[in-house]
Amino acid sequence: MALHFPPQQVANVSVPSGHLIDSAIxxxxxxxxxxxxxxIMRSFLFGVVIASHVLKLSDKFDAEVHALSAILHDLGxxxxxxxxxxxxxxxxxxxxxxxxxxxxxxxxxxxxxxxIQLVWDSIALHTNPSIFNFKENEVRICGLGIDADFxxxxxxxxGSLSWDEYDAVVKEYPRVGFVxxxxxxxxxxxRTKPAxxxxxxxxxxxxxxxKGYSRDGHR
Numbered sequence: 001m002a003l004h005f006p007p008q009q010v011a012n013v014s015v016p017s018g019h020l021i022d023s024a025i026x027x028x029x030x031x032x033x034x035x036x037x038x039x040i041m042r043s044f045l046f047g048v049v050i051a052s053h054v055l056k057l058s059d060k061f062d063a064e065v066h067a068l069s070a071i072l073h074d075l076g077x078x079x080x081x082x083x084x085x086x087x088x089x090x091x092x093x094x095x096x097x098x099x100x101x102x103x104x105x106x107x108x109x110x111x112x113x114x115x116i117q118l119v120w121d122s123i124a125l126h127t128n129p130s131i132f133n134f135k136e137n138e139v140r141i142c143g144l145g146i147d148a149d150f151x152x153x154x155x156x157x158x159g160s161l162s163w164d165e166y167d168a169v170v171k172e173y174p175r176v177g178f179v180x181x182x183x184x185x186x187x188x189x190x191r192t193k194p195a196x197x198x199x200x201x202x203x204x205x206x207x208x209x210x211k212g213y214s215r216d217g218h219r
Contacts, residue, residue, distance in 0.1 A: 001034040010045050010172060011165035013052045020107045024071045027101060031078045035181035038173040039149055044070035045169045046190040047145025050160045051137075054144075061137045063114055068121035069142040072098040077185050089196045098114040123213060127201055149178075183209070 005025060006015050012213065029037055047070050048063075055061055075083045075097040076090030083097040084090075099120050102111045120141035125132045132143035153161045183205060190197050190206030190213050197203045198218040206213040 003029045011168040016067050035177040041173045042149045046148040051141045053160045065118045069119045073123045095120045107169045116133040133152045
C-alpha cells in the first residue's frame with residue numbers, strides 16, 4: 001500500500017495539515033500494518049468531523065494536538081517492535097512513543113509540556129470512554145474519533161457523525177481486513193505480555209481465543 005495523505009477536505013470538513021502532521025503520518029505508515037494505518041487515519045478524520053459538530057466556536061480546541069494524538073495513537077501496535085515494551089499496556093507504549101516523537105521534533109519549541117501532556121493523555125486514555133469523555137476537548141475528541149471507527153455513527157454521540165460523513169472517510173481509507181488485524185494484535189499481546197491485558201478490552205480477546213489465557217486471580 002502506498003502512503004496516502006488525507007485530502008484537504010473530507011465530508012466538507014477542513015482537515016488540519018502541516019509538516020509535523022505529515023511527519024507523524026509517515027512515522028505511523030512505517031510502523032503499522034496497512035490495516036492499522038488506515039484505522040488511525042480514519043480515527044483522525046472521524047475526530048475532525050465529530051469536532052465540527054459537537055464543539056462550539058468558543059470552545060478551546062487545539063486541532064494540531066488532536067491530529068497528532070489520533071495519528072500516533074496505535075504506535076503500541078508497532079509491527080517492527082520498536083515502540084513495544086515488555087511491561088506496559090499498548091496505549092501507554094503509544095503515548096510514550098508520541099511524547100518522544102514530539103520532544104525530539106524540530107518543532108519541539110512549539111510543544112510545551114501542556115500540549116505534549118494532552119497528546120499523552122489522549123493516547124493513554126483512548127480505550128477508556130468513562131475517563132476521556134470528561135477530559136479536555138482534545139482528549140475527548142480523540143477518543144470519540146477512535147470509537148467511531150469501531151462503533152460507527154450509531155454508536156457516536158447524536159448528531160456528531162452521519163452515515164454520509166462516515167462513508168466519505170471509509171472511501172479514503174478502507175476497512176478491509178481491519179477486524180482481523182485487531183484480533184491478531186490483541187491475541188499477540190495476550191501471548192507476549194499478558195499482565196498488561198487483564199484490566200482492559202484486550203483481555204476479552206485473550207479469554208475468547210488464547211489457549212490457557214485467564215484473568216482469574218489477576219483482577
